[in-house]
Structure formats: structure tokens, C-alpha cells
Amino acid sequence: MNLESFHKTGDPADRCPGSPILLVPYMWIGDFVRCHTVVKLLRERFPSRPIDVLTTTMVAPLLDYMPGVRKGIVVDLPRRRLALGRQDYGQALVMPRTWKSALALYLAGIPLRTGFVGEGRFGLINDLRWGERRLPRMVERCAALALTKGEALPKHWPLPELVVPAAEVMAWRSHMGLRRGQRTEIALAPGAVGPSKRWPPGSYADLARRLAGEGHRVWVVGGPAERALAGEIAQAAPDEVLDLTGPDLRNAILALAAADVAVSNDSGLLHVAAALGAPTVGIFGPTSPHHWAPLNPLAAVIETKNALACRPCHKPVCRLGHHLCMRDIAVEQVLTATRAAIAGGPPPRIGA
Numbered sequence: 001m002n003l004e005s006f007h008k009t010g011d012p013a014d015r016c017p018g019s020p021i022l023l024v025p026y027m028w029i030g031d032f033v034r035c036h037t038v039v040k041l042l043r044e045r046f047p048s049r050p051i052d053v054l055t056t057t058m059v060a061p062l063l064d065y066m067p068g069v070r071k072g073i074v075v076d077l078p079r080r081r082l083a084l085g086r087q088d089y090g091q092a093l094v095m096p097r098t099w100k101s102a103l104a105l106y107l108a109g110i111p112l113r114t115g116f117v118g119e120g121r122f123g124l125i126n127d128l129r130w131g132e133r134r135l136p137r138m139v140e141r142c143a144a145l146a147l148t149k150g151e152a153l154p155k156h157w158p159l160p161e162l163v164v165p166a167a168e169v170m171a172w173r174s175h176m177g178l179r180r181g182q183r184t185e186i187a188l189a190p191g192a193v194g195p196s197k198r199w200p201p202g203s204y205a206d207l208a209r210r211l212a213g214e215g216h217r218v219w220v221v222g223g224p225a226e227r228a229l230a231g232e233i234a235q236a237a238p239d240e241v242l243d244l245t246g247p248d249l250r251n252a253i254l255a256l257a258a259a260d261v262a263v264s265n266d267s268g269l270l271h272v273a274a275a276l277g278a279p280t281v282g283i284f285g286p287t288s289p290h291h292w293a294p295l296n297p298l299a300a301v302i303e304t305k306n307a308l309a310c311r312p313c314h315k316p317v318c319r320l321g322h323h324l325c326m327r328d329i330a331v332e333q334v335l336t337a338t339r340a341a342i343a344g345g346p347p348p349r350i351g352a
Contacts, residue, residue, distance in 0.1 A: 018048055018049060018090075019049065019088065019089060019090025019091070020049060020050040020051070020052055020070070020088060020089050020090065021042055021046065021049055021050070021051050021052070021089065021090065021091050021092070021093065022051075022052050022053070022054060022073075022089045022091070022092040022093070022105070022110065023035060023038060023039070023051065023052070023053045023054065023092075023093050023095075024054045024092060024093065024094045024095060024096065024101055024105070025038075025053065025054070025055075025095045025142065026095050026096055026142075027055070027056050027058070027059055028193070028268060029059055029062070029249070029267075029268025029269065029271065029272065030267065030268040030270065030271040030292075030294075031095075031138060031142070032055075032059045032062055032268075033062060033160050033162070033268070033271040033272060033275050033294070034138060034139050034142055034143075034160060034271065034294075034295065035053070035095065035142055035160075036066050036068075036160035036161060036162075036275065037139055037142070037143045037157050037158050037159070037160055037295060038093065038142055038143050038145070038146045039051055039053075039066060039068045039069055040068060040158035040159075040160075040161075041143060041146040041147070041157075041158060042068075042146050043068045044158075045146070049090075050070040051068060051069055051070055052069070052070050052071050052072065052073055052089075053066075053069055053071075053072050053073070054072075054073050054075055055072040055073065055074055055075070056074065056075070056076055057074055057076050058249060059249065060072050060074055061248070061249045061250035061253060062162065062249070062253065062272070064250075065162040065163055065164050065253065066161070066162060066163075067161060067163055075104075089108075089110045090110075090111060090112060091110065091111075091112040091113075091114060091127075092105045092110045092112070092113050092114065093114045093115070093145045093146065094113060094114065094115035094125065094145075095115070095141075095142050095145070096118075097115070097116055097117075097118030097121075097132070098118060099118065099120050099121050099124060102115060102118070102121045102124035102125050103124055105124075106123075106124045112126065112127055113125050113126055113127060114127040114129065114145050115127070115128070115129065115145065116128070116129045116130070116131075116132040116141070116145070117129070117130055117132075127149070129144065129145060129149065132144075135153075136290070136291060137290070137291055137292075138291065138292065139157060139295050140153060140157075143157055157295055159275075159295055159296050160271070160274075160275040160294070160295060160296060161275055162253070162257075162272065162275040162276045164253065164254065164257040164276065168254065169254060169257050169258050172251075172254040172255075172258065173258060176244070178242075178258070181217075183215055183216055183217050184215075184216045184217070184260045184261065184342050185216070185217045185218075185219065185258065185259050185260050185261075186211055186216050186217070186218050186219070186259060186260065186261045186262070186263065186338065186342075187219045187220075187221050187244075187255055187256055187259035187261070187262045187263070187273070187278075188204055188207070188208060188218060188219065188220050188221070188233065188262075188263050188264070189220075189221050189222055189226075189252075189256075189262065189263070189264035189265065189267060189269040189270065189273070190204045190220065190222065190226060190229045190230070190233060190265065191222040191223065191225060191226040191229065191265065191267055191269070192265040192266060192267040193267065193268075193316060194315070194316020194317055195316070195317060195318075195323075196285060196286045196313075196315055196316055196317050196318045196323060196325075196326070197265050197266050197267065197285055197286060197287060197316065197326075198229075198265055198326065199265055199283045199285070199326050199329060199334075200323075200326065200327060201229050201232045201233060202232075203329070203331050203334075204220075204229070204233045205232055205233045205235065205236040206236065206331045207263070207331050207334055207335055207338070208220075208233050208234075208236045208237060208240075208241045209236035209237045209241075210331070210335055211335070211338065212236075212237035212239075212240035212241060213237070216240075216342070217240060217242070218237070218240060218241045218242070219241075219242050219244045219255055219259065220233050220234060220241065220242070220243050220244060220245060221244050221245060221251075221252045221255045221256065221269060222245045222252065222269065223245060223246070223247065223249070223252070224245065224246070224247050226245045227243070227245050229245075230243040230244075230245045231243065252269060252272065253272055253276075256269065256272055256273045256276055256278055257276050257278075259273075259278060260278075260279070260342065261278065261279050261280070261281070261299070261338060261341045261342055262278045262279070262280045262281070263280075263281045263283070263334065263338055264280065264281070264282060264283065265282075265283050265284075265285075266282060266283065266284050266285070266287045266289075266292055266293070270282050270293075270294060271294045271296075274294035274296035274297070274298060275294065275296055277296075279299040279341040279342075279344060280294075280298050280299055280341075281298065281299055281300045281302060281334065281337045281338055281341055282294075282298045282300070282301050282302065283302045283326075283329060283334065284301060284302065284303050285303075285304070285311070285323075285325035285326035285329070286311060286312055286313045286314060286315055286318070286325055286326075287312055287314055288312040288314070289301045289303070291312075291314075292314075299337070299340070299341040299344070300337035300338075300340065300341065302329060302333060302334055302337060303325075303329070304324070304325050304326075304328040304329050305328070305333070306324070306328050308324055308325055308328075310325075311325045312325075
């Protein structure tokens with residue numbers, strides 16, 4: 001395919017009709033979910049072009065529930081060895097700004113490589129975009145690459161969507177011994193990247209105890225790093241709080257698909273729950289909901305009611321050591337929002 005033909009007139013992407021498109025997203029769970037907005041934009045614009053997504057083993061289960069994705073290509077190599085075999089792609093959209101991510105696509109012979117200006121990527125990225133740092137939200141920094149160069153951002157982006165078949169939720173329930181009863185099932189996601197984004201485990205434990213006392217079933221979801229947190233939370237009501245943490249992200253996805261309500265820190269699982277359509281309460285401390293909340297609507301956004309000059313700092317560790325942006329959020333505040341989400345009733349969802 002002749003590169004020169006891509007750049008003569010119009011949008012270069014229009015010069016490769018029918019060829020597959022490869023997305024290279026950030027591999028954090030939340031950012032990976034955000035990239036489904038990009039998939040939807042591309043499907044609207046190029047309905048006949050297959051869309052594949054580069055992934056790691058950890059986040060790959062998300063692709064099974066993303067409409068519009070043909071397949072995932074798992075690349076679990078150290079960054080210094082990142083490479084991609086030759087494929088028949090006509091275009092690649094590269095979200096990370098590193099030169100290594102662009103080098104892999106260059107070596108794979110993909111003729112049109114779209115991305116923002118980054119670490120010495122001139123030549124590696126041949127459809128360069130400018131102005132990433134002027135875009136306030138992460139979803140815009142990813143999705144803008146699916147637009148024509150210079151095109152104005154839309155007022156409303158397509159919402160990320162995760163669709164789990166009812167049969168799969170039922171099979172998961174059977175495997176886990178979680179028969180669907182009359183009680184509301186609430187999933188708590190106490191983990192996050194960096195301690196400053198975590199509501200204190202004691203607060204989660206108190207919330208779990210009070211929800212269990214009101215007759216609800218409580219699940220704790222997350223990865224291996226949350227196992228200790230789950231144990232501490234489950235001690236608040238051992239007979240009613242179930243530890244569902246584990247190494248497989250698919251298990252957390254299915255738990256959130258089955259739950260009636262989710263409560264989560266600003267983390268990847270917050271984005272998963274929201275994209276699944278679960279009524280979700282999001283707890284934000286050092287991060288700004290405007291910049292980092294899921295594009296999907298949340299049942300409630302919880303922030304400290306006290307004014308803090310240091311917030312938002314967007315730091316994974318509290319630089320001042322007091323962690324007040326999370327410690328000041330009262331259990332009653334989260335409990336009230338959770339009760340409202342329960343009272344509102346879940347929308348029509350799969351597996352209920």
C-alpha cells in the first residue's frame with residue numbers, strides 16, 4: 001500500500017477501505033474501557049472495517065463483552081521487547097505516547113499510524129496529531145484519534161458499553177454457589193491504583209456491616225492486591241459479606257454484571273460497573289470526577305464536603321500525608337447514596 005496515496009486529499013483513513021483497524025489503548029482497566037468509545041466511533045464511520053485491539057492477558061476478558069470488536073491480540077512482552085508481527089491492518093490508532101508503542105506498529109508494516117506527538121515519534125507515527133495536553137479529559141485524548149484531523153470534538157461521545165450474556169451470568173452464579181434470591185446484592189470495589197485513591201478499609205467495613213444489617217448481601221470484588229482489604233471488610237459481617245477477589249478480571253466483570261448496585265473508588269472497576277449499566281456509586285478523593293469519572297452516568301458521585309486546597313492533586317500517594325480527601329468522607333454519606341441507588345431499582349439488566 002502506497003503511503004503517498006494516504007496523504008494526497010481528504011482523510012488518510014478513507015484511503016484504505018475494507019482493511020482492518022488496530023487500536024493500541026492504555027492497558028489500565030479504566031482506560032481500556034474508555035477505548036470502547038473509540039470502537040463505537042470507528043464502527044459508525046467505517047461499518048465494513050474490522051476492529052482489533054492490542055491487549056494484555058490481564059485486561060483481555062473485557063474484549064469478550066465489547067460490541068464491535070473483532071478480536072484481541074495479546075502481547076505480554078516486556079516494554080523493551082514490545083513487538084507486533086506483520087498483519088494486514090490499514091491503520092493503527094496509538095493512544096500511549098511512548099516511542100516503543102509506535103515502533104512496534106512501524107516494524108509491523110502498518111501503513112497509517114495515527115497518534116499524538118510523543119517521545120521522539122516523528123516518522124514512527126505518520127499521521128501526527130497535536131494538542132493532546134489541551135484536551136481536559138482522558139476520553140477525549142483517546143477518542144480524538146478516531147476523528148478526522150482538525151475535526152471539532154462532538155458535544156456527546158458514544159458511551160462505553162459492556163454486554164454480558166444472561167447465560168454467562170447464570171453459569172457464573174451456579175459455579176460460585178450464588179443463587180439469586182430476594183435480597184439486594186451490592187458489590188464493593190475497595191481497590192485503586194495508589195493508596196490515596198482508596199477510601200479507608202475501615203470505612204468500607206462499616207459500610208458493609210450496615211448494609212448487611214439492613215438485609216442486603218455484600219460482595220467484595222477486586223484483584224489479588226485487594227485480598228487483604230476484602231478480608232478486613234468481610235470481618236465486619238462474616239456471614240453476609242463474601243470475598244470474591246481473585247486473579248481473573250472476568251470474575252469481577254461477572255460479579256458486577258450480576259450485582260444490583262456497585263460502590264467503588266475511582267478505579268478500573270468503577271468504569272467496568274458503569275459500562276455494564278449497574279447503578280454505581282463512585283468515591284473520589286485526590287482525583288477530579290470531571291476529568292476521570294466514567295463517561296457513563298453514575299448513580300452518585302461522592303466527594304469530601306470539606307474544602308481542601310490540595311485537592312485535586314491527582315497523585316497516587318498523598319504528598320501531605322493526611323489523606324483527608326478520603327478520610328473526611330463519612331460512611332453515612334456513602335450509605336445514603338447507596339440506599340438511594342437501591343431504592344431507585346436497577347434498570348433492566350441481564351442476569352437479574
